[in-house]
Amino acid sequence: MGDMTNSDFYSKNQRNESSHGGEFGCTMEELRSLMELRGTEAVVKIKETYGDTEAICRRLKTSPVEGLPGTAPDLEKRKQIFGQNFIPPKKPKTFLQLVWEALQDVTLIILEIAAIISLGLSFYHPPGESNEGCATAQGGAEDEGEAEAGWIEGAAILLSVICVVLVTAFNDWSKEKQFRGLQSRIEQEQKFTVVRAGQVVQIPVAEIVVGDIAQIKYGDLLPADGLFIQGNDLKIDESSLTGESDQVRKSVDKDPMLLSGTHVMEGSGRMVVTAVGVNSQTGIIFTLLGAGGEEEEKKDKKGKMQDGSADSSQSKAKQQDGAAAMEMQPLKSAEGGDADDKKKANMHKKEKSVLQGKLTKLAVQIGKAGLVMSAITVIILVLYFTVDTFVVNKKPWLTECTPVYVQYFVKFFIIGVTVLVVAVPEGLPLAVTISLAYSVKKMMKDNNLVRHLDACETMGNATAICSDKTGTLTTNRMTVVQAYVGDVHYKEIPDPSSINAKTMELLVNAIAINSAYTTKILPPEKEGALPRQVGNKTECGLLGFVLDLKQDYEPVRSQMPEEKLYKVYTFNSVRKSMSTVIKMPDESFRMYSKGASEIVLKKCCKILSGAGEPRVFRPRDRDEMVKKVIEPMACDGLRTICVAYRDFPSSPEPDWDNENDILNELTCICVVGIEDPVRPEVPEAIRKCQRAGITVRMVTGDNINTARAIAIKCGIIHPGEDFLCLEGKEFNRRIRNEKGEIEQERIDKIWPKLRVLARSSPTDKHTLVKGIIDSTHTEQRQVVAVTGDGTNDGPALKKADVGFAMGIAGTDVAKEASDIILTDDNFSSIVKAVMWGRNVYDSISKFLQFQLTVNVVAVIVAFTGACITQDSPLKAVQMLWVNLIMDTFASLALATEPPTETLLLRKPYGRNKPLISRTMMKNILGHAVYQLTLIFTLLFVGEKMFQIDSGRNAPLHSPPSEHYTIIFNTFVMMQLFNEINARKIHGERNVFDGIFRNPIFCTIVLGTFAIQIVIVQFGGKPFSCSPLQLDQWMWCIFIGLGELVWGQVIATIPTSRLKFLKEAGRLTQKEEIPEEELNEDVEEIDHAERELRRGQILWFRGLNRIQTQIEVVNTFKSGASFQGALRRQSSVTSQSQDVASLSSPSRVSLSNALSSPTSLPPAAAGQG
Secondary structure, three states: OHHHHHHHHHHHHOOOOOOOOOOOOOOHHHHHHHHOOOHHHHHHHHHHHOOOHHHHHHHOOOEOOOEEOOOHHHHHHHHHHHOOOOOOOOOOOOHHHHHHHHHOOHHHHHHHHHHHHHHHHHOOOOHHHHOHHHOOOOOOOOOHHHHHOOHHHHHHHHHHHHHHHHHHHHHHHHHHHHHHHHHHHHHHOOEEEEEEOOEEEEEEHHHOOOOOEEEEEOOOEOOOEEEEEEEEEEEEEOHHHHOOOOEEEOEOOOEOEEOOOOEEEEEEEEEEEEEOHHHOHHHHHHHHHHHHHHHHHHHOOOOOOOOOOOOOOOOOOOOOOOOOOHHHHHHHHOOOOOHHHHHHHHHHHOOOOHHHHHHHHHHHHHHHHHHHHHHHHHHHHHHHHHHHHHHHOOOOOOHHHHHHHHHHHHHHHHHHHHHHHHHOOOHHHHHHHHHHHHHHHHHHHOOEEEOOHHHHHHHHOOOEEEEOOOOOOEOOOOEEEEEEEOOEEEOOOOOHHHOOHHHHHHHHHHHHHOOOOOOEEEOOOOOOOOOEEEOOHHHHHHHHHHHHOOOOOHHHHHHOOHHHOOEEEOOOOOOOEEEEEEEOOOOOEEEEEEEEHHHHHHOEEEEEOOOOOEEEOOHHHHHHHHHHHHHHHHHOOEEEEEEEEEEEOOOOOOOOOOHHHHOOOEEEEEEEEEEOOEOOOHHHHHHHHHHOOOEEEEEOOOOHHHHHHHHHHHOOOOOOOOOEEEEHHHHHHHHEOOOOOEOHHHHHHHOOOEEEEEOOOHHHHHHHHHHHHHOOOOOOOOOEEEEEOOHHHHHHHHHOOEEEEEOOOOOHHHHHHOOEEEOOOOHHHHHHHHHHHHHHHHHHHHHHHHHHHHHHHHHHHHHHHHHHHOOOOOOHHHHHHHHHHHHHHHHHHHHOOOOOHHHHHOOOOOOOOOOEOHHHHHHHHHHHHHHHHHHHHHHHHHHHHHOOOOOOOOOOOOOOOHHHHHHHHHHHHHHHHHHHHOOOOOOOOOOOOOHHHOHHHHHHHHHHHHHHHHHHHHOOOOOOOOOOOHHHHHHHHHHHHHHHHHHHHHHHOOHHHOOOOOOEOOOOHHHOOOHHHHHHOOOOOOHHHHHHHOOOHHHHHHHHHHHHHHHHHHHHHOOOOHHHHHHHHHHHHOHHHHHHHHHOHHHOOHHHHHHOOOOOOHHHHHHO
16 A cells, blocks of 8 residues: 555655655655664664664654654655554455354254255155055055155255354354454554654554654553664563564664564663554564465365464464454564464463363263264164064065165154254353353453453452552552651651752652653643643652642753653662663762662662751661651551662763662662552452452562551451461562472462562562462362563463453553453452353353253153154254254353352352252253153153144154144243243252343243244144144143243252262363473374364264354454464474574573463463
């Protein structure tokens, strides 16, 4: 697109500026080729061609300080010449493609073949048909008209197959649509900070144009390519493009190239944007891949490659939901050219979520049973027929009779297949997907943006939550409420006149200069509201302190602009402090420092007295200060920050890289106590968690006293209980052995009682999470959720079973590593997620309870009916209709039950808790007994009860009998009323509780009832139904209503008495795959799949629907997921590099953990 407009411009402007594209001093191609260079090459090229980065800014008509003017015509022109910051999405699968995929289902194919054979035979009238010799053992002559109607059954089967296929395809299609919606929602929320007309503004990533001056800071994901123009201490993780895990230090004179899709790991600065969208480095790779993907698709007829990335059915790894489309988002998953990524993707194939593992296993078991039953049915029918016809009645096999016999065999075969169709729960994957998709949609309203579908269900099993303090449990609105200045501890903001002028000047300068210039306090948006805090909240608190002292920080900043700062040591989790060096007018240097009080005070050797003069500050003074000032502040739940400074002579200039010497011998100016109030709704949310059996632990970088005070306010700890509050150092000392290695046994001694971990580093957080997950200390394996917002929280978020990132305060890197984004940063939203997660689990169980009852009954009826009467009382078409209500409609009805608060009153189900509990087993078998008793009564004595003709032993094409219609109708009525019973799975009495809160359920039950009336009264031959009288209808409904009464009877039987009932669908320990095996044996297939391989692969493709559904989900999660695409490209273009990166283990490091788009943490491998 860009190229075309570019050439148009070129021709128009050739006369005015022959050498330049458009009205700018450089063309898109020049900039594009410039961005392909790295390091010194790039510096040389910039020098030779342009002079310096300033010159490039001039050519692009932008100012490094003021940015673009930001006028609409100028932005439009830039978009036309240089393109937009947007990568067009891959086309979604069409409805027809989805229909074709649904048709691949093996059971359906078998049915289609059977139906076609049956159709063909019904049109074939051999001369032998009139021959009496062929009339088989079963009496009754054929009606003339009926012989012509023989084709109806085949046609009806085909029709019902079409129905099933359309419903499945429609579900997949709407699911895909939902995902795209979700995706674009995630993208629209991605904003970036740029300078326009001297104002710092946040704009959507798609609006960024070439020439924009973008402000980059720690934790950002770069949205476009650019040149570094100014900044400090900037380190970038470029592993997503180069595969190098080491962080790259950027500087104007050595390596100014900043590439889209890379992460800022430290520091801050500004860049001028030089390439956007498809012209940026990541965009170029992407377009290459887009083209490659389509050729692949043509070659690959099976349509497996439709996601244009790794083969969808293989990459069950949860690929980043990033549809590549949207506004450069996919760059997030640009885990680029490295083979490690392929290896990882494979490893993650095994990690099914808990529910998925249990379901696959259950489906395999059910499928096997169904297969056996259907095979036996066919064999018995065929044997009975041949023995009866040729042995007992001694009929010869006449050639002209062959088609008649074949027709019988086809009929038997169809009955067998129907048994299988009913036995295989195709609705299971559907129920899971519907339930998850529905929950995800509703969770958006509860401020949970789910990035990975199964996170939602895992959350229901959570047993522990490790939460940050700042911003999650607290409001993240910092205000200074106490201060220690000039030897006085002020319990509230001091009067400005009481502070010495010298001290005041130092204090204001130290706070104004030694903080990110992007941090500001703006006037409130509404009258009477609080002032707005922009940027780092702690710094906002300090700036607010300056304003409270009736001073102003703006003049100080304008006098000392960011470009003039001599050296900046940015804040990181190791330093726990930030320092800025400036050059004084007399050429000497002054460094301002601020940071955690106990850390900065250790480095102070002087302190400003009341007169504003430095006096000696000895270790014992420090201890006294800690006791008298810092601990009391901390016990009030305040964060303490110490502000200090140090002067250096002009010559010899200090060695700035020797941090230990520089950050020492400071002079303390003041210590302030910052309050961050607890969110009002948090204590209640935490109480709910504890009632629901979830332990909340607080992991914070704050002082232990502050942390303990906040934990008590939140209700995480209650005085008098037996709990542990540890600091990071002490925690590490306790969990490591003499050699300094972490030991699981030692962690097991600590974590059950640990409630607060203070002064913890990101590694401590990761260690704790991993320790709890790997622990075998309790009989249930712990399922851990973690919240995080900083870049350094990435590893812990990835390691956790569910990672929550903060939508407002979170960095891009944290969001990338997370499974769910909390759009309001609020802890109480996590409780909502737990509720939804448990609800998903329960919905699946409700559906299973219903589905399995129908399965058991239908299979037994078809089987015994076929064996005793040579014909299934439920015809193929009827079975398919039952299958449709059981599977599709019921999954819709039961999967969309809204959650209730009662879900939070029970303990979490663990990993080993079976899907089908004893209570459910009792319900399933109990209802099956009721239904079977009634159906068999109707089958064998029904004709006497209703005074009608018996339907048993009817000849091949006889008209439908009222007898069998009553059986079919009663069967469906019982299912309908049992669907209401299935709404409760924990043995509750009131099954109607909250039924009107779920309109979908009511609609479906009534709708099914209406269609059933139509089928019975007007279905005729295709449905093998004959219309019933009103009294017969009343009996059917009455028997159906009996289900509700019977349900109450079953609820009365105590489950504890029924020890003999087995539970099903449990994940056992022995199936867990040890991690070593995982790493060595990448290509291994998971256990359920291995079972599938054993010869029955064809039959079990039906079960494979479960995986297929989940793949479909993944396919558009990966839509054209960038990393998927890159993965293929890496395998083609950079094999040599792959080998290199495979052999270097250092590659699998922090960067890997942060940017890899896989789903669950590697140690969760054994989940089933």
